[in-house]
Amino acid sequence: MDINHRIARRVRDLRDAQGLSLDALAERSGVSRSNISLIERAQSSPTAVVLDKLAAGLGVTVASLFEPEATPWEPSPMARVADQPVWTDPASGYIRRNVSPPARSPIQLVDVIFPAGQRIAYDSPARETDIHQQVWMIDGVMEMSVGDDHWRLETGDCLAMRLDRPIVYLNPTRSPARYLVALVTLPYVTPRRMG
Structure with missing residues (x-):
């Protein structure tokens, strides 16, 4: 498809x-x-x-x-590389491959190749789900901002965050960067008010 x-x-x-x-x-x-x-x-x-x-x-x-459409049978726990969906962002040229198999799992893995000199800023509306993400640099350099916090990630570095603030990805170099994103979605719990 x-x-x-x-x-x-x-x-x-x-x-x-x-x-x-x-x-x-x-x-x-x-x-x-x-x-x-x-x-x-x-x-x-x-x-x-x-x-x-x-x-x-x-x-x-x-x-x-x-993800593939739902089927009446249990999806496979195996994701062959030829079956992993690949998408290229038309604005930045970054390439993402969904690595995870179609079997339902709380963990999703995404392999990203981020072009040299590119920047993407996400300023999403508030989410009704609690999503945690880790970015592990496989190769290259990325600068990331999560809200007011800023990091420079180099090969082998890993950054953990919640998707609850604006995030900016920047490749400040002349070479593509490659990183793995691991995502987990947790049930959202409304904070209790004291008093």
Whole structure:
């Protein structure tokens, strides 16, 4: 299946499963109704920033938008490299491969190749899910900002964070960087008020 058709089907299926209209998802995600409609018809190749906003509005990880459709049988616990969906961000050229098998697991792995000199800023709306992420640098250098905190990651470094603040990825070098992202989604617990 073409990657844009896979994204289209997943966004539509997730929206339908939650009983959200196009207008409701537009309001929750900050993505226009017309843009969501184009994405759901596979007539638009969304950028990484748009996918992040849609994922936040749907309460899932971006990696979830690349999963295969549900089947009546148990999905395989094996993900052969030839079957792993690969997507290229049309804005930055970064390439992401969803490594995780289709079998349901609380852990999602994503292999990213980030082009030299590129920058992506995610400023998603508040999420209704608690998503934790670790970025492990396989090769190269990345500068990351998570809210007001800033780090420089070099080969072998690993950074853990929650997806609850704006995040900026920057490759300040003239060489591509490669990193692995590990994601875990936990049930969101509303903080208790004291008093």
